[in-house]
Amino acid sequence: MEHRMSRPRACVATGVAAGLAAHLGWPVFAVRAAFVVTSLAAGAGVLLYLWLWALTPWEPGESRPTRRAPVAWLLVSASAASLLVGWLTSGRVVGGPAAGPGWWFGIVFAGVGLAVASAAWASFIDRPEPERGPRHELTIRLVATGLLLVTAAALVVGPTAAWYPAPTFLAALAAVLGIGLVYAPTLVTSWRELTEERTKRIREEQRSEIAAHLHDSVLQTLALIQNRAGATSEVARIARAQERELRDWLFDGEAPADSDLGSDLRDFAASLEIEYPVTVDVVAVGSSSERASGELAAAAREAMLNAARHAGGEVSVYVEASPDAVEVFVRDRGSGFDLADVPTDRLGVRQSIIGRMRRAGGSGQVRSGAGGVGTEVRLRFPAERVGSIGSIGAEGTRG
Secondary structure, eight states, X not given: OOOOOOBOSEESSSSHHHHHHHHHTOOHHHHHHHXXXXXXXXXXXXXXXXXXXXXXXXXSOSSOOEEOSOHHHHHHHHHHHHHHHHHIIIIISSSOGGGOSTTHHHHHHHHHHHHHHHHHHIIIIITTSTTTHHHHHHHHHHHHHHHHHHHHHHHHHSTHHHHSHHXXXXXXXXXXXXXXXXXXXXXXXXHHHHHHHHHHHHHHHHHHHHHHHHHHTHHHHHHHHHHHHOTTSHHHHHHHHHHHHHHIIIIIOOOOSSOBHHHHHHHHHHHHHHHSSEEEEEEEESOOOOBTTSHHHHHHHHHHHHIIIIIOEEEEEEEEEOSSEEEEXXXXXSOOOOGGGXXXXXXXXXXXXXXXXXXXXXXXXXXXXXXXOSEEEEEEEEGGGTTTSOOSOGGGGGO
């Protein structure tokens, strides 16, 4: 399989030369020298460089690209040098009026373009980087604005305005327009944010209208089916699962990949209601940083699975987060059992629940429910250990 060219995420400026050198097996300095030499041939090297920069992806990874070279400052410095050379060669120092506008006209336009490029680089590329950010962007923008203002004023009040009125007017106009382009990225960003906010508001209004309509029709119908069919019947379980899924879509929005503990247990309860003749109610109180990928969540899912598989009927799950600990109670109304009577080769409760919590630094208890009816599993996880224990494969508890 042919190796695809990519740019390294830690680079000097854009990573084009380093990526091309790695792809071809050449030294990096040789690739950079080739770009410089070919740029002398009517700018072919510059065009190739820009083409590779636009089309070559970053190498695989999650880290943000970092750049060692202060590209925005280099561009604004090149702009200052170009504008200074253009002003000096415009006839004030060299040549006089007989020299004509000549090439100083192009140098001024190049300086304006470099100033705009420095502001664009600072806004679109440097701003997301933590070591630079908005303050760096503002500084570059102010320096570029100052350069263009001085250039426009020098052209208007200088002798070139009398010697070459039309070229001077165009150069000064380009400097003024360049100031507008320096601030164009801010306008583009603000317009994009306003558009996204408007789209989000319209989407929320449409969702609210749909929710109101479905609440008055579909959700009430599903609730009526559950009441008429019985809590543990097949029809009631399907209706309850559909109601839960519909409510999540209407009111919960998009959940992150690693959701919180309460949301994960509700999702797991919905899947249990489809697979087993059981009704699972999950109530979460308090705010916890415990994630769905943690050991507490895995042990709670195992307890819920055991209750659905062996007890059935109605199962209650209560999640309580306090400053000291996070606790999960799983209660069923089955016939109950004594943990001492469970054969030693049955490791579901001993290892997947109690043992898992002990290894993670928490505790797990299995006892009879209130009045000796059913079973209650109590899981406790100290607050100082919440979020510090990773998952060992929680997906295994779902099988």
